Amino acid sequence: MFKRLHDTPTVTIKVNGQTVRARSGDTVAAALLAAGIDHCRTTPVTGAPRAPYCLMGVCFDCLVTIDGIGNRQGCLVPVREGMEVATQVGKREAGR
Amino acid sequence: MAASEYDVVVVGGGLVGAATAWGLAREGCRVALLDEGDRAVRASRGNFALVWVQSKGLGLAAYAGWTIRSSEAWAGFAGLLKDETGLDVCFQRPGGFHLALSEKELEARANVLKRLHNQPGIVDYKTEILDHSQVAKMLPDIGPEVVGASYCSLDGHVNSLRLFRTLHQAIHARGVAYLPSHRVDDIRREGGTFRLFTPQGEVRAGRVALAAGNANMRLAPMVGLEAPMKPERGQIVVTERLRPFLNYPVVTLRQTDEGTVMIGDSKEEGTDPARLTLGVAATEAERAVRQFPLLANVNVVRTWSAIRVMTGDGFPIYDESETHPGAFVLCCHSGVTLAANHALTVAPMIARGALDKSLVAPFSARRFHVQEAA
Numbered sequence: 440m441f442k443r444l445h446d447t448p449t450v451t452i453k454v455n456g457q458t459v460r461a462r463s464g465d466t467v468a469a470a471l472l473a474a475g476i477d478h479c480r481t482t483p484v485t486g487a488p489r490a491p492y493c494l495m496g497v498c499f500d501c502l503v504t505i506d507g508i509g510n511r512q513g514c515l516v517p518v519r520e521g522m523e524v525a526t527q528v529g530k531r532e533a534g535r
Numbered sequence: 536m537a538a539s540e541y542d543v544v545v546v547g548g549g550l551v552g553a554a555t556a557w558g559l560a561r562e563g564c565r566v567a568l569l570d571e572g573d574r575a576v577r578a579s580r581g582n583f584a585l586v587w588v589q590s591k592g593l594g595l596a597a598y599a600g601w602t603i604r605s606s607e608a609w610a611g612f613a614g615l616l617k618d619e620t621g622l623d624v625c626f627q628r629p630g631g632f633h634l635a636l637s638e639k640e641l642e643a644r645a646n647v648l649k650r651l652h653n654q655p656g657i658v659d660y661k662t663e664i665l666d667h668s669q670v671a672k673m674l675p676d677i678g679p680e681v682v683g684a685s686y687c688s689l690d691g692h693v694n695s696l697r698l699f700r701t702l703h704q705a706i707h708a709r710g711v712a713y714l715p716s717h718r719v720d721d722i723r724r725e726g727g728t729f730r731l732f733t734p735q736g737e738v739r740a741g742r743v744a745l746a747a748g749n750a751n752m753r754l755a756p757m758v759g760l761e762a763p764m765k766p767e768r769g770q771i772v773v774t775e776r777l778r779p780f781l782n783y784p785v786v787t788l789r790q791t792d793e794g795t796v797m798i799g800d801s802k803e804e805g806t807d808p809a810r811l812t813l814g815v816a817a818t819e820a821e822r823a824v825r826q827f828p829l830l831a832n833v834n835v836v837r838t839w840s841a842i843r844v845m846t847g848d849g850f851p852i853y854d855e856s857e858t859h860p861g862a863f864v865l866c867c868h869s870g871v872t873l874a875a876n877h878a879l880t881v882a883p884m885i886a887r888g889a890l891d892k893s894l895v896a897p898f899s900a901r902r903f904h905v906q907e908a909a
Contacts, residue, residue, distance in 0.1 A: 483793075532778045533778070533780050534829030534832075
């Protein structure tokens with residue numbers, strides 16, 4: 440759906456164990472969208488799929504697990520080399 | 536004078552008033568429920584939602600029996616509401632814990648229970664003291680600092696916001712006239728009719744039941760009753776939704792049916808519900824993490840403070856007026872726990888026109904007058 444204009448991806452992160460290339464300065468949410476990942480979580484109540492939406496920290500639809508910590512807002516966290524991201528299913532598990 | 540439009544007018548649209556109004560409507564009464572507006576200071580929107588037995592009744596043995604009566608009636612009460620509205624208030628009674636974070640706390644806990652059970656006339660509700668390993672079998676996620684707990688099998692919890700909504704839906708379906716923005720300025724009894732004056736006009740009824748929480752203090756003297764109240768503020772911290780990990784409510788911490796964890800048991804003097812004290816919330820959160828270390832990196836999504844309805848001695852007040860026959864007052868801290876009693880026991884008494892002394896005599900406000908009580 441999205442394609443990069445001309446920036447060359449330079450950072451490598453893992454999403455659900457798969458390698459994803461991102462640009463330095465991308466947020467996690469932007470990197471997921473650029474990689475064509477069309478949903479990052481399902482909701483805790485109805486299990487509906489959700490993708491990053493507002494991209495400015497307001498809507499909480501881009502929640503993902505980052506380096507083992509659940510329910511982090513992907514749009515507010517810049518990618519970092521070696522970062523491990525996991526998409527979420529339903530409610531977060533306490534302790535991770 | 537025009538005949539009364541209503542058999543009973545209930546003043547106060549919170550949990551106590553709504554449960555009472557529903558019970559009255561079930562008895563066939565024509566009922567009006569007078570309420571304040573959306574900005575009312577409302578304990579029913581801020582409470583912790585326990586249906587709780589353990590610890591109740593130290594200093595007034597009858598309160599333990601009264602609480603157990605409601606706890607035992609709660610499942611049936613929830614069932615009746617579900618039949619009428621289709622809504623599930625998520626009542627669960629798996630038993631509940633009071634955790635101790637030091638030997639000293641556990642000893643203090645055991646002492647309170649011993650004193651409670653040593654009172655004459657007490658109903659023994661079998662609260663056990665458990666050590667760390669016994670607690671860990673039921674609550675596997677407790678931290679190493681939890682030395683033990685008291686456990687009472689009668690304790691439970693409910694979704695209290697849904698209870699509030701369900702009661703209002705149920706009274707609506709039963710034809711109760713819900714009248715918001717009807718703050719009562721004055722009440723007069725003339726020729727056997729109560730006239731209640733509000734900014735929206737006058738409401739008349741043959742009987743009046745005051746269920747206005749801390750505001751009963753202002754209203755009760757209008758009908759020859761009294762309701763000495765001592766409001767206090769409590770603060771609650773709420774986390775994001777988590778997968779179920781806590782199968783029992785703890786007196787300071789519970790996981791709701793929707794997955795959020797509510798934390799809080801603070802008590803502060805004060806009646807300003809807009810005020811939050813960060814230190815209090817932080818202390819609550821810190822104790823919660825010591826009890827359940829897996830909460831350490833969980834996100835908090837809300838905190839709020841609310842004003843507890845609290846009588847002068849913490850026990851309920853149920854009274855009927857001698858000077859104004861047909862006027863009743865209901866005050867209690869535990870509007871959730873006692874909701875089943877208010878709907879199924881107290882409301883029928885009001886419908887019959889007299890309190891059943893064998894059940895509620897110990898809760899008369901006359902106890903606040905030492906000479907009369909002696």
